[in-house]
Amino acid sequence: MFEDDPIGDLPAATLCHLLRGAAGNVQPDDDGGPDADEALLIHKKRGVGSGQWVGPGGKVEPGETVRECVIREVREEVGIDVLDPEKVGVFVYRSDDWDAVIHVFRATEYAGTPEETEEADPRWFPVDDIPFDEMWQTDREWLPNVLDGGTFRGRFVYSDGEPQEVSLETGVTPSV
């Protein structure tokens, strides 16, 4: 899937999907995935994808690992310390003005309460009522699977804000 992409040369960024259950905690369901009721999204105030709902995250800084990045970005954007970031997906994003490889994490353990910041307005959404009409169009392809405990890798080519090419594989180990 990534044969045409110089993955190591592309800028990297992260996304994190925090989950909680009705009682706050998340237990495994019968398939071993998280039995979550709600997912945390941010209404992004600036940067790539501003004005949309998306998981918190951002660009990897020089010398930083993707895991360090996702912990830092979630803390900066919503004031939460993520304790168990699990890498569950990766996708190549290509567009008219920015190309990147995006590393996707899921987390069920964290400390703190989401707070609004200069970058983000956080809100918990029921996992069966995610505002896909106000999100990246391709999130609809992979996010339900991630919220249900799955993994994926993908390649999404956008032009004029619309997806032109969408490739997706689920149930893979997101090693890249």
Ligand SMILES: COc1nc(N)nc2c1ncn2[C@H]1C[C@H](O)[C@@H](COP(=O)(O)OP(=O)(O)OP(=O)(O)O)O1
């Ligand atoms: C289909 O493409 C995308 N889908 C989704 N769901 N998210 C995407 C896509 N392309 C980019 N993103 C996300 C990944 C990152 O979280 C951000 C990009 O980083 P951002 O611009 O927020 O970077 P920061 O380091 O926070 O901001 P500054 O550059 O202002 O420091 O977009």
